[in-house]
Amino acid sequence: MRFTLRQLEYFIAAGETGSITHASERINISQPSISTAISQLEQELDTQLFIRHHAQGLSLTPAGRIMLMEAKRLVEQAESLYAAASEASEEVRGQLNVGCLTTLAPMVLPELSISFMSAFPRASIRPHADHQEMLLNGLHRAMIDVAITYDLQIPADIEFTPLVDLPVHAIVGESHPLARHSAVTLSELAELPLILLDLPLSAEYFTALFMKEGLSPNIAFRFSQPDIIRTMVANGYGYSLANVTPRSDTALDGRKVVRVRLSGENRPMTIGFATLKQLKKSRLLAAFATHAKSFISDAYIPGMVAPAMGQKKR
Template identity: 80%
Template sequence: MRFTLRQLEYFIAAGETGSISQASERINISSPSISTAISQLEQELEVQLFVRHHAQGLSLTPAGRVMLMEAKRLIEQAEAMYSAATATSEEVRGQLNIGCLTTLAPMILPELALSFMSAFPKASIRPFADHQETLLSGLHKATIDVAITYDLQIPQGIDFLPLVDLPVHAVVGETHPLARQSAVTLQELVELPLILLDMPISAEYFMALFLKEGLQPTIGFRFSQPDVIRTMVANGYGYTLANVTSRSEQALDGRRVTRVRLAGDHRPMTIGVATLKQLRKSRLLSAFSAHARAFISDSYIPGMVAPAMGHKRR
């Protein structure tokens, strides 16, 4: 099944009100999110649910009327299941759709998901990895329930629970002249080729570090794949900037990179748990947020060198 109960709820609201705008007011969800959910349902079910009338709302198609009854039945059954579970047990159960930022997912997501399912055996996790814009869109469209991401351009409609701050640092190949330094400044880096992580919002963050100092970096290459950047750096094509600190210093080809502290006062990135503010938090979602808060901190991050450990190392 590739649709969610939330998408069904959006469809029901539109079907019963006959209007996207009225459905938006009824369930306090933006009109574009409702429209997108309905379009995704139509695509998944391969059926037209509504006839759209310009400036006159919506009319259910014959198939839409049947689907509306079935959708309401599914929602009622789901609510009955949760009610029964609440009445008979305090266990956390159900499937949680978790999105994670591409740069964080390889390190954080596997261990965090496994530890949560070990703590709550009746819970299951369906993981997704993507860039920031897609994760925020997924929360609004109800295709994901929660996102592990950075505090970059978080809109007002999203709740963000901060977990740990990650300072920015430079990454160079182990034979690079800067690899022997304990710290480096942006002024020292500005003339060197930067291999930029070219992902939405992330690229803006790294460029802003230079602009704040009145500098313009020399961009040698742009890639949206972190592993490609790491391998290019390890092979001496340039340096990169990063907040993530992998426990492994090896690139995929076996060559090594070195992390160098970036001197100066620079905005860190904060890892946190993002959820849609308007939706009531389920027991499952609340349990996951609490688990993430207990599991990720300044002294421990799955798959990464935590900031406190990095300080001790130096």
């Protein structure tokens, strides 16, 4: 066999994303390296795996579709060898696919992953970020091993371990009249323009807060990108609701946002890690779970103002 597992991993990334560019972003490998690996694989197998479309990405050939399934099976078997060796030697090693909710990922995922790999040098983390429905789908399809996410509509076959509750709060620009308030109610917000985080399950969570009080929010804009929402808020387009509390109060354009406590009994979001119940927990996964429990709590959350710290500031 004159092809490598690494070449197969590059091929899988390109096959699943349909793009050298997207594959490069997904696995953090340069585009020329991926293109070269695919060309070498095609040469070794004497088979065309992709049809190249100018400026429109790639599409798998019939042979390529079969190869993609077989390549994924081979890589999974290879990862199982590492896991088996880890279990036998009592050493934590191997690759773990860690998913994270897109609103949490920029803050939580980098520090959590780096600290875990520092503690266990023979282990590696392949990070993934997506919205809740895709994370749950990834667990069911074994595309990710564990997800750092919220307790939103967790199905019965998913095991969710809670780590910390995040209260909901309002975000306004620093010149907004509410920026000087210590707290605000949903009734005070209802008629003001809301910039809604429009992600599956998240949008329902925020609108349900108003419905519980018999109110209807005035939704002015919907965006699925938190950074756009923060910049819109900072520029005075309206307010938003959030549970995440980034340590930085600056939007990407340099303008400031202000966090205002939401009064009343409002359901918080609970950060935790989710795994498939029927999945046998490897030593690697168990070590990551223990690490996450020690790393995310009411007193400390990577990249965020933890609830306990936020209370001290008030």
